[in-house]
Amino acid sequence: xxxxxxxxxxxxxxxxxxxxxxxxxxxxxxxxxxxxxxxxxxxxxxxxxxxxxxxxxxxxxxxxxxxxxxxxxxxxxxxxxxxxxxxxxxxxxxxxxxxxxxxxxxxxxxxxxxxxxxxxxxxxxxxxxxxxxxxxxxxxxxxxxxxxxxxxxxxxxxxxxxxxxxxxxxxxxxxxxxxxxxxxxxxxxxxxxxxxxxxxxxxxxxxxxxxxxxxxxxxxxxxxxxxxxxxxxxxxxxxxxxxxxxxxxxxxxxxxxxxxxxxxxxxxxxxxxxxxxxxxxxxxxxxxxxxxxxxxxxxxxxxxxxxxxxxxxxxxxxxxxxxxxxxxxxxxxxxxxxxxxxxxxxxxxxxxxxxxxxxxxxxxxxxxxxxxxxxxxxxxxxxxxxxxxxxxxxxxxxxxxxxxxxxxxxxxxxxxxxxxxxxxxxxxxxxxxxxxxxxxxxxxxxxx
Amino acid sequence: xxxxxxxxxxxxxxxxxxxxxxxxxxxxxxxxxxxxxxxxxxxxxxxxxxxxxxxxxxxxxxxxxxxxxxxxxxxxxxxxxxxxxxxxxxxxxxxxxxxxxxxxxxxxxxxxxxxxxxxxxxxxxxxxxxxxxxxxxxxxxxxxxxxxxxxxxxxxxxxxxxxxxxxxxxxxxxxxxxxxxxxxxxxxxxxxxxxxxxxxxxxxxxxxxxxxxxxxxxxxxxxxxxxxxxxxxxxxxxxxxxxxxxxxxxxxxxxxxxxxxxxxxxxxxxxxxxxxxxxxxxxxxxxxxxxxxxxxxxxxxxxxxxxxxxxxxxxxxxxxxxxxxxxxxxxxxxxxxxxxxxxxxxxxxxxxxxxxxxxxxxxxxxxxxxxxxxxxxxxxxxxxxxxxxxxxxxxxxxxxxxxxxxxxxxxxxxxxxxxxxxxxxxxxxxxxxxxxxxxxxxxxxxxxxxxxxxxxxxxxxxxxxxxxxxxxxxxxxxxxx
Numbered sequence: 001x002x003x004x005x006x007x008x009x010x011x012x013x014x015x016x017x018x019x020x021x022x023x024x025x026x027x028x029x030x031x032x033x034x035x036x037x038x039x040x041x042x043x044x045x046x047x048x049x050x051x052x053x054x055x056x057x058x059x060x061x062x063x064x065x066x067x068x069x070x071x072x073x074x075x076x077x078x079x080x081x082x083x084x085x086x087x088x089x090x091x092x093x094x095x096x097x098x099x100x101x102x103x104x105x106x107x108x109x110x111x112x113x114x115x116x117x118x119x120x121x122x123x124x125x126x127x128x129x130x131x132x133x134x135x136x137x138x139x140x141x142x143x144x145x146x147x148x149x150x151x152x153x154x155x156x157x158x159x160x161x162x163x164x165x166x167x168x169x170x171x172x173x174x175x176x177x178x179x180x181x182x183x184x185x186x187x188x189x190x191x192x193x194x195x196x197x198x199x200x201x202x203x204x205x206x207x208x209x210x211x212x213x214x215x216x217x218x219x220x221x222x223x224x225x226x227x228x229x230x231x232x233x234x235x236x237x238x239x240x241x242x243x244x245x246x247x248x249x250x251x252x253x254x255x256x257x258x259x260x261x262x263x264x265x266x267x268x269x270x271x272x273x274x275x276x277x278x279x280x281x282x283x284x285x286x287x288x289x290x291x292x293x294x295x296x297x298x299x300x301x302x303x304x305x306x307x308x309x310x311x312x313x314x315x316x317x318x319x320x321x322x323x324x325x326x327x328x329x330x331x332x333x334x335x336x337x338x339x340x341x342x343x344x345x346x347x348x349x350x351x352x353x354x355x356x357x358x359x360x361x362x363x364x365x366x367x368x369x370x371x372x373x374x375x376x377x378x379x380x381x382x383x384x385x386x387x388x389x390x391x392x393x394x395x396x397x398x399x400x401x402x403x404x405x406x407x408x409x410x411x412x413x414x415x416x417x418x419x420x421x422x423x424x425x426x427x428x429x430x431x432x433x434x435x436x437x438x439x440x441x442x443x444x445x446x447x448x
Numbered sequence: 449x450x451x452x453x454x455x456x457x458x459x460x461x462x463x464x465x466x467x468x469x470x471x472x473x474x475x476x477x478x479x480x481x482x483x484x485x486x487x488x489x490x491x492x493x494x495x496x497x498x499x500x501x502x503x504x505x506x507x508x509x510x511x512x513x514x515x516x517x518x519x520x521x522x523x524x525x526x527x528x529x530x531x532x533x534x535x536x537x538x539x540x541x542x543x544x545x546x547x548x549x550x551x552x553x554x555x556x557x558x559x560x561x562x563x564x565x566x567x568x569x570x571x572x573x574x575x576x577x578x579x580x581x582x583x584x585x586x587x588x589x590x591x592x593x594x595x596x597x598x599x600x601x602x603x604x605x606x607x608x609x610x611x612x613x614x615x616x617x618x619x620x621x622x623x624x625x626x627x628x629x630x631x632x633x634x635x636x637x638x639x640x641x642x643x644x645x646x647x648x649x650x651x652x653x654x655x656x657x658x659x660x661x662x663x664x665x666x667x668x669x670x671x672x673x674x675x676x677x678x679x680x681x682x683x684x685x686x687x688x689x690x691x692x693x694x695x696x697x698x699x700x701x702x703x704x705x706x707x708x709x710x711x712x713x714x715x716x717x718x719x720x721x722x723x724x725x726x727x728x729x730x731x732x733x734x735x736x737x738x739x740x741x742x743x744x745x746x747x748x749x750x751x752x753x754x755x756x757x758x759x760x761x762x763x764x765x766x767x768x769x770x771x772x773x774x775x776x777x778x779x780x781x782x783x784x785x786x787x788x789x790x791x792x793x794x795x796x797x798x799x800x801x802x803x804x805x806x807x808x809x810x811x812x813x814x815x816x817x818x819x820x821x822x823x824x825x826x827x828x829x830x831x832x833x834x835x836x837x838x839x840x841x842x843x844x845x846x847x848x849x850x851x852x853x854x855x856x857x858x859x860x861x862x863x864x865x866x867x868x869x870x871x872x873x874x875x876x877x878x879x880x881x882x883x884x885x886x887x888x889x890x891x892x893x894x895x896x897x898x899x900x901x902x903x904x905x906x907x908x909x910x911x912x913x914x915x916x917x918x919x920x921x922x923x924x925x926x927x928x929x
Contacts, residue, residue, distance in 0.1 A: 255647025256632070283645075305647070313649035313675045315642035338640060340649075342675045 010037035010244050010294055012321050014337035017356035021342050021349040022307075029303045029316040031339040032266070032356040035250070035289075036296040059244055061163035062099035062119055063237070064152035064193075065090055066145075067112070068170040069104040072203060073139040079201060079226045080139050083169055086229035088131045090167065093237035094122040099159040101152075102130055105168075106141030107176035109151035119159050142176035145212065146185030153189045163291055164193035165240045166216070167233070171200045174208050182208070186215040191247065194218050194290045196236050199438070200226050202430040206437045214271060217290030222438045224431035242293035245323065248333070249278070249286035250299060253318040256283065257306040260317075263287050266360040267298035270367040270441040278324075286324060298445065300360050305341050316341045356446050359399060363443040366395040366404065370440035374411075374433065377424065386412075386424055394420030401444045407436040652676065654710065658893065659683055663778075663922045664695045665893035666915035667900045671869055672908030678702030678771075679867050679913035680713035682721035685921070688779060689731040693923050695778045696724045697915035700745075701791050701867040703770040703840055712749045712769035716841050719748035720775055734777050735854045738786035742850035745773050746788075746841045753843035770842030774808060776865050778921045783807075783863060786852040788839045790815075792871050794880045797861040798889055804881035807853065807863075811839030829875070835868065861919050862888040862895070869912035870903045889918035 018031035065087055073080045087102060094100055099119035102112040113133035114120040120130065145168060156164040174182055189195070195216035199209045200223045213220035219236070223229050250273075254260060265271040277285040289297070303316045317339040322330040344350055373388030389412050396405040397417040408414075410432040412422040627637040627650070635645025642649055654677040655670040661683050670677040682698045698720045702709025723744035727737035753768035772789025785793045790810040797804065809815055813836040814828035828834055839849060864884060874880040883902045888895035895916045903912040 255643065256635075256645050258647070308648070309672075311670070311673050311675050315640070315647040315649065318640075318642075338642075344675065345673055 010039060010292060012037050012248075012292075012333045012335040014319055014321065014335040016319065016337040016339055017354055018339060019349075019352055019354040019357070020340040021344045021346070021352075023347065023350040024310050024343060024345060025307050026341075026343065026350065027304050027307050028261070029305055029339060029341045030354070030357045030361075031301050031303075031317070032354070032360055033250075033299040033301055033319050033337055033339075034296060035299065035321065035335075037244075037292045037294060039294055059163055060097070060099070060159075060161040061095075061165065061241070061243065062156045062159040062161045063094065063164075063240060064101045064103055064156055064166045066103045066105050066109070066148040066152055066166060066168045067137060068106075068143065068172065068200075069110075069137055069139055069141065070106050070143045070172055071140050072172045079171060080137065082226035082229045083200065084134045084137055086169070086233040087134055089230040090233040090237040091122075091127050091130050093234050093241065094127065095241050096123055098122045098241070099156075099161060100126075100130070101155045102133065103148055103151055103155075104137055105143070105145065105148035105170070107144045107147070108141070109144075109148045111151070111155075112137060117155065117158065119155055143170065143172050143174050144177040144181070145170060145174050145208070146177050146182040149185045149189050149195070149212075149216075152195075153192055156193050163240075163243045163246045165218075165243065165291070166193055166195035167236055167240075168195060168197045168209075168212060169200060169229070169233075170197070170204055170209065172203050173205045182211075186212065190215050190217075191288060194243075194246070196220070196240075198223055198229075198232065198236075199434070200224075200229060202434055206434055210438060210441075217288060219269075220438055222431070222435050224435065239293070243291040244293050246291040247323055248289050248292050249280075249322050249324055249330075250289055251280060251284055251286050251320045251322045251330075252277075252301065253284045253320070254303055255305075255315060258316065259304040260285075261302040261304055262300070263302075264300045264364060265289070265297055266300045266363060267296075267443045267445050270364050270443060273299075280322075280324075280330070286322065298356075298360065300357070300364065301339060303339065308341075308343055310343045310345045313340060313342045315339070359446040360443070362395050362399050363401070366392055366399070366401065367441045367443070369395070370404070370408070370436060374437050374440075377411075377433075382424060386422060389424070390420040390422040393417050393422050399444060401442075403442065403444075404436075404439065407432070407439060411436055649675075654680070657681070658897070660893040661685055662695075663693070663892070664697050664915060664917040665896050666697060666699070666865075666913070667893070667896040668913035669869075669900050669904065669908070669911065671911050672904060674704075674911055676710060677911045678704060678709040678713055679869065679911040680710070680717040680771075681913050681915055682717040683915055683917075684721055684725055686725050686728050688728060692780045693921040694728045694734070695917050695921045696721055696728075696775070697863075697865045697917050698724075698741075698745075698773065698775040699791055699865045699867055699913050699915055700774075700841075701772045701789065701869070701911070701913070703772070703837070703842070706767050706770040706842060706844075708752060708769045709771060711752055712771040712842065715748040715752055715769075716745035716771050716773050720745040720773060724775070724777060728777070734779065734782055734784040735786075735852050738775060738777060738784050738852045739850050741775060742773060742786050742788060742841075742852070743848065746845070746848050746850075749841040750843045768843035770840045770844065772811075772837065772867070773841055774865055774867075776863050776915075776917065778863060778917050778919050780920045780923070781856060783855040783857055783919055784852065785855070785863075786850055787811075788841055788848065788850055790835065790837050791865075791867045794864040794866070794871075794877055794884075795855075795857070795861055796864060796877075796881045796884045796888065797857075797859055799859060800881065800886070802859065804877040806877045806880075807855065809851065810837070811849075811851075812837050857919055860889065862892070863917045863919055864899065864914060865917070866899070866914040867911065869908075869910035870899055870914050872910065873903045873906035884916075888916055892916040892918065 013036045015034040016031050017034065018029070022029070067083050067087055073083065091100070100122055101114065101119050104110045104112045113130045120126040148168065149166070152166045156166070193216065195212060196218035197209045197212040197220045199206070202224060210220040221232070223232050252260065252263065260274070262274045264273060273287040276287055280286045301317055301319065305314060305316050308314060315338055318336060319339065320336040321333040323333065324330050369388045369392045373385045373392060376388060377385035389408065393405065393408050393412065393414050394417065396408055411428050412424055415421040415423060629635040629637060629643035629646060629648060630650060631643060631648035632646040635643040637650050638644050641652070657668045659666050662685055664683045664685065666681040666683050668677060668679050668681055679702065680700050683696065685693060685695045688694050698717045700713035700716045702713040706712065720741040723741035724737055727740060728734065749769055749771060772791045774787040774791035774793055775785070776793050777784040785807050787793070787808045788811060790812045792810070793807040795805045795807050812834065814831065814834035816838060817823040817828040818825050839845070862884060864880060871880065874883050883899060885891070885895045885898050896914050899914045900912045
């Protein structure tokens with residue numbers, strides 16, 4: 001059924017930043033692709049499911065909040081109380097009409113509200129009922145996050161909505177199921193809903209939390225102080241409520257004979273997408289990006305092309321945005337960008353590096369050396385860790401990534417930031433190390 | 449002026465940017481062997497230059513650079529510096545060290561090094577090089593119709609071949625009438641002008657252009673080393689008030705270091721042509737009309753520099769579109785030429801026993817050196833700065849000085865109007881006469897094709913544009929504008 005009211009779905013645009021000039025025999029083409037979605041209301045029918053939207057309102061959404069209720073949440077007792085308060089704050093942030101559910105997670109998943117395999121529809125009454133139900137939350141049991149996610153998937157899929165989102169809060173390691181079980185749960189949920197993950201306290205495993213957010217295209221963060229949970233949950237829910245279109249995929253067309261070296265999201269965080277390609281017809285593949293509100297993200301695309309003679313030009317990749325539909329067809333969002341290759345004998349042109357590409361290459365290396373440095377530090381390799389974290393300090397300083405630089409300074413003593421000379425701190429607060437690891441993939445954009 | 453051959457002319461180490469002393473043979477900071485810098489690129493691009501400041505000839509003899517040793521004094525392999533060893537690249541500010549591009553070995557090292565990207569925004573520079581200052585964006589023309597001629601054309605030459613791998617089994621057969629890729633001959637051409645199979649850019653309209661208009665013909669080609677054609681031409685014919693014919697040819701060469709040089713050349717050639725077509729039938733003296741046409745062309749190029757049409761972040765420095773211009777008007781009795789820059793007009797008599805001549809004086813560094821008696825022609829043209837032009841059309845040109853000359857040839861001949869993409873391969877008038885076919889006056893288009901072919905055979909390092917017009921203007925060509 002046609003709906004002529006304007007929707008809030010954003011308008012997408014694609015900008016490509018690259019040095020398209022290759023030297024004779026050059027084959028590697030690098031480009032930063034900036035995808036921006038800006039306030040909708042103008043493209044009407046060009047959205048995934050226009051019939052679901054009504055004028056003057058965000059798209060229909062369903063949200064599941066998964067709260068860790070394992071026994072450790074009672075130590076200290078404030079943790080459980082803060083988790084309850086944070087969940088209540090998140091519920092208060094729900095827009096009227098949004099479907100939602102609260103799940104209490106231990107070694108099994110329990111429906112806390114509304115129950116019976118249903119979703120509640122947010123209004124004043126249901127919000128109050130949900131907050132009442134939160135009082136029943138008590139700590140006791142183990143942790144098996146895969147079961148929480150599977151229940152969330154069941155509940156979220158029961159609603160006919162366009163945006164499905166989950167929030168996971170955990171305070172401990174995923175001890176009561178195997179890593180394979182969690183992996184399988186993530187695989188079955190990937191693409192069905194997006195999910196943010198938060199670790200509270202310092203007894204959880206960074207790679208588990210970031211792995212959940214990465215697989216389900218959400219954000220990961222540490223909330224070291226449980227008292228800060230409410231603000232974080234409110235912010236997370238606001239972001240979720242701002243999402244306007246789901247399941248957007250970055251479609252990459254490349255000509256015959258080319259090889260895609262990698263596709264990475266590089267802003268706001270580094271996220272490797274290369275292996276997540278879904279083939280989409282001849283020479284084209286889709287990379288999932290999740291749901292979008294008004295926001296802008298950058299992707300680094302690296303393509304190896306067959307070489308050609310000086311003076312030749314070819315299209316190395318065409319970037320577009322699509323929403324895959326259930327029936328195999330796609331909704332094309334209109335915007336596209338061209339990644340080109342031009343062979344030249346002008347050395348000045350072919351040897352210069354595009355500033356955006358240089359910047360994000362550095363940011364990706366920054367995330368990598370932090371991870372490596374912290375791993376080496378845990379393994380007791382002081383020299384290796386010092387070298388990697390020193391490089392990280394150098395990169396963070398040079399690129400103006402002040403947040404990461406601050407986090408690094410809590411783990412190492414910086415002797416010379418420009419040269420990357422550092423000493424490992426003898427004593428590092430666990431929260432500081434975990435914060436650095438969790439946020440290591442956060443990038444800054446290139447200064448324009 | 450430098451008096452002695454210097455061990456190094458570098459002001460900073462190409463490896464670590466450490467400031468150097470004049471006598472340094474090795475970098476004091478990193479030990480980089482400063483003699484290991486390689487020779488400058490061989491190509492002689494068009495460059496433009498402020499004739500007053502940077503134009504002093506080097507008095508020092510050229511330096512024989514020693515070869516980089518494979519091993520150092522301790523018999524250890526000399527350290528290899530790769531580009532990746534050097535951090536920091538920012539086209540907006542800091543400099544990219546390129547050991548392959550040493551500072552000019554003579555005199556002031558900051559002089560004419562072709563690093564135009566370093567020039568601060570808005571500062572008009574007297575020096576420009578006919579090469580892209582940095583990657584720029586430009587739209588591809590939609591797939592053109594019949595563009596490249598098949599016979600003997602570079603489109604079929606070895607340079608145009610595409611790496612094999614026509615894995616095209618999954619391609620639907622192109623429907624009748626659809627454009628098929630000229631590179632792989634199996635993919636269709638998309639709306640952006642690229643092949644849907646192999647991705648290769650399709651020939652653009654301006655890659656190769658030919659036009660014949662009675663008594664005048666012109667051919668323009670992208671050449672073999674540039675990815676687009678930044679030359680443009682316009683030819684036409686009209687009648688003077690007395691009914692006698694007047695034939696017009698305008699040829700422009702976009703300055704590659706400027707933004708949108710292709711637009712500049714197109715705008716200039718059109719504006720000059722229209723100005724001449726408007727003025728000549730009114731009885732304006734052809735030489736006056738020529739002067740006004742160049743002024744009109746200059747205004748048309750200046751208008752392109754409108755900042756609102758500048759491409760923001762892709763072209764951070766305001767480097768206004770610029771081009772050269774050369775034009776010739778042939779009537780039954782007169783030959784008028786006008787120019788700014790280093791595009792030329794040659795006079796080739798039909799009777800080859802009389803001497804051919806070059807009718808223009810380049811606004812170029814080399815020409816100024818020769819004119820000032822500071823260098824002989826061979827020395828001047830061997831210099832890296834030879835092709836630096838000292839006059840051009842564009843908003844950042846210092847002062848427009850159109851040169852116009854009127855000739856009254858006493859015998860029939862052909863007028864060759866061309867860009868340096870041609871005359872680089874036939875500089876002297878005698879050389880040009882050698883390659884102009886004997887029947888040029890009867891077959892101008894064929895002659896223009898032959899001349900372009902000569903440049904492509906020579907290497908085609910630049911865009912090539914040539915217009916050929918017989919003198920006197922044959923009366924049947926008149927009035928067809």
